[in-house]
Amino acid sequence: MAEVTAALVKDLREKSGAGMMDCKKALQETAGDMDAAIDWLRTKGLSKAAKKSDRAAAEGLVAGKVSGDGKTGVVIELNxxxxxxxxxxxxQQAARDIAAVALGVDGGVDAIAAAKTAKGEVVSDLITNLIATIGENMRLRRAARLSVSQGAVALYLHNAQGEGVGRMGVLVAMEGAGDTAKLAEVGRKIAMHVAATAPLSLSPADLDPAVVEKEREIQTEIAVESGKPREIAEKMVEGRIRKWQEEVVLLKQPFVMNPDQTIEQLVADTAKDLGSPVAVKGFVRFALGEGVEKKVDDFAAEVAQLSSQS
Known part of the structure; x- marks a missing residue:
């Protein structure tokens, strides 16, 4: 069992928004497991947090680029x-160069690292030379590429740090015939929406079954905690799951620029305007450093330790 320290309680409080004593109780009940403690708080109605803090845990840049014909787009993360x-x-230029390479590579990070830039330099060598020049460890962490046979792939870079680079990159693939400029415009608006809402999937069918089951268990426990018999609670849960899907599935979400319209309705209206079928074929959202643990130096503790040794 992990020791429930003040630092652990503080971390849970920042991630959940729950009270300090509730966080301490949650950690005690879950043997110090952070994820389980967040779920425990949710079942008790003490936290609205469904996910971990979105603070960036690694530095660097997300770079993006769209091909000249607008049908292919890429995003890469260089840490x-x-x-x-x-x-x-x-x-910044290195990140842009790597994104340009990624446009022509139908493969993952290893394939990109082995490819050459327009200047003839192998990407892995480019990164090695950057490390030697700048003096920090770096890595090409991930890359994603979307393409459509007809239509447009839209790119949105949030919190831009320069041309083609930012702290978040979103791609949205819009497939359809007709006015590609209109498709690209709508795609960019949807990309901005994705940046703001961080959907888990494109449609309900695309949701990870394990994530759905975990949410079902949480919602069932919440209903049982409210005093409802389990058979009634389970019926209530189905409605809550549908409501949850509206919050986490892109096509079901209310459009941030017009909350009276869902993304699904926006796409349907676009198809009507263009006079031909339109579909969102996929999206990618890279937020810098997400999912990477970042070391936080406790200088006060270091000073105390040095003082005790002197």
Whole structure:
């Protein structure tokens, strides 16, 4: 069992928004398991947090690029140790160069790393030279590529740090015939929506079954905690699952620029305007550093330790 320290309680409080004593109780009940503690708080109605804090846990840049015909787009994440590097012109240009390479590579990070830039430099060598020049450890962490046979792929870079680079990148693939400029415009609006709402999937069918089952268990426990018999609670849960899907599935979400309209309705209206079928074929959202643990130096603790040794 992990020790329930003040730091652990503070971390849970920041992630859940729950009270300090409730966080301590949650950690005690779940043997110090952070994810389980968040779920425990939710079942008790003490937290609205469904996911971990979205604070960036790694530095660097997300770079994006769309092909000249507008039918293919890529985003890549190039990490470094400090946020100062993101402002470095050489680092920014390297991120742009790698995104340009990724446009022509139908493969993952390893394939991109082995490919050459327009200047003839292998991407892995480019990164190695950057490390030697700037003096920080770096890595090409991930990359994604979307294409359509007809239509447009839209790119949105949030919190831009320079041309073609930012702290978040979103691609949306709009498939359809007709006015590609209109499709690209709508796609960009949907990309901005994705940046703001972070949907889990495109449609209900695309949701991870394990995530759905976990949400079902949480909602069932909430209903039981309210005093309802389990058979009634289970019926209530189906409605709550549908409501949850409206919050996490892109096509079901209310459009941030017009909350009276869902993304699904926006796409249907676009199809009507163009006079031909339109569909969102996919989306990608890269937020810098998400899912990466970042070391936080406790300088006060270090000073105390040094003092005790002197």
């Amino acid at each position: 470094a140790e400090t946020d100062f590097v993101a402002k470095n012109d050489t680092f």
